[in-house]
Every structure is written in C-alpha cells, then in structure tokens.
Amino acid sequence: MSEFSHLNDKGQATMVDVGGKQATHRTATARSIVSLPSEVLEKLVEGDIQTKKGSVFQTAIIAGIMAAKKTGDLIPLCHPIGMDNCHISIQLNEQQEVVIDCTASITAKTGIEMEALVGASVAALTVYDMCKALSHDIVIKETKLIEKTGGKRDFKRA
Known part of the structure; x- marks a missing residue:
C-alpha cells in the first residue's frame, strides 16, 4: 500500500474515501508572501494600493475567498466542501x-488546508x-501552511 493517500495499492490516482470518518471541526491558516519593488510600494496609502483596477488588497481578499470556495474544482483529488468561514x-x-494570511474553517470529514493554501495563493x-x-x-516568495487543527493530527509551524 502506498504512503501517499491519493494513490491506491496499484499506484493509481484515487480520491480518499472519507465515508467512514467522523466529522470534526477543522481549521487551517496558510500564508503567502509577496515582495513588491519600491515603485509599487510608493503607491501604498493608508494600508492599500489604489490602481486603475481599484483597491489592490480589497480585490485580493475577495479573489482569495472566491478561490478558496472553488478549491475542489481546481485540485483534482480534493473533495468539494463547503466552508464555514474564510x-x-x-x-x-x-x-x-x-503578508497574506488565509484562515478557513469547516466541520467536516476532511481537512481544509488546501482551501487555505489556494486562498492565500490566489490573493497573492x-x-x-x-x-x-x-x-x-x-516576486511571490512563498506559500506555506502555518497551522491546522482537526483531523488525524494538528500542525503548527515553528
């Protein structure tokens, strides 16, 4: 049997069967870091950047939330889930x-870290x-899971 949850014993891609799992409250926080050059940072006023397209950070927040809601459509073997919050x-x-932090939560049989990672990534x-x-x-420097709770094990990055 494979150590990877999305491969069956023949090495073929498979969706994880969560049918027998118990629903638990789960949360996840992911972070993306974006490095902006000085000519962009010069446009920062009162905590946001205004462009011809509108408010950069407010638009990024909306885009990240929308993307987190679509994670099951974007990542082939992710379960489509509804979120309690993002x-x-x-x-x-x-x-x-x-620094973009996306925190998502749900009470479900499967985790929510992919939704948090997608939300932070699309916001970036x-x-x-x-x-x-x-x-x-x-430069979008990094995207990483910061913390998750619920499921088999909790995780918190040091």
Missing part, C-alpha cells in the same frame, strides 16, 4: 513585504495582477 488578512511586515496572484502595470519585478 478570512483573509493582508499587511506589510518589517521587510516591507506583503491577484496582488501581482493588479500591480504588474507598475512593475513586473514582483
């Missing part, structure tokens, strides 16, 4: 990087899309 926050860190891509007219020197 919250995205965007702020600058000490290095003047954009939206920041890129809305700022690329100012500069293409934008």
Whole structure:
C-alpha cells in the first residue's frame, strides 16, 4: 500500500474515501508572501494600493475567498466542501513585504488546508495582477501552511 493517500495499492490516482470518518471541526491558516519593488510600494496609502483596477488588497481578499470556495474544482483529488468561514488578512511586515494570511474553517470529514493554501495563493496572484502595470519585478516568495487543527493530527509551524 502506498504512503501517499491519493494513490491506491496499484499506484493509481484515487480520491480518499472519507465515508467512514467522523466529522470534526477543522481549521487551517496558510500564508503567502509577496515582495513588491519600491515603485509599487510608493503607491501604498493608508494600508492599500489604489490602481486603475481599484483597491489592490480589497480585490485580493475577495479573489482569495472566491478561490478558496472553488478549491475542489481546481485540485483534482480534493473533495468539494463547503466552508464555514474564510478570512483573509493582508499587511506589510518589517521587510516591507506583503503578508497574506488565509484562515478557513469547516466541520467536516476532511481537512481544509488546501482551501487555505489556494486562498492565500490566489490573493497573492491577484496582488501581482493588479500591480504588474507598475512593475513586473514582483516576486511571490512563498506559500506555506502555518497551522491546522482537526483531523488525524494538528500542525503548527515553528
């Protein structure tokens, strides 16, 4: 039997059968970090960047939430699930990087970390899309799971 949950004993892709699992409350927080060049950061006013397309951070929040809701359509073997909640926050860190945190929650038989990761990722891509007219020197540095609760085991990044 494979150690990967999405492969059967013949090595073929398969959806995990969660039919026998107990529904539990699950949460996950994922983070994406975006590095913006100075010409974009100069446009930052009162915690957001205004472009011809509108508010960058507010649009990224909406895009991230919408994407998190569509995770089951985007990732082939993810279960389509409804979320109880999805919250995205965007702020600058000490290095003047954009930090996007997406926290999703659900009471279900399967986890919600993929929804949090997709939400943070698409919010970061939206920041890129809305700022690329100012500069293409934008780097989405990383996307990672920060914490998850519920299911087989909890996880918290140090």
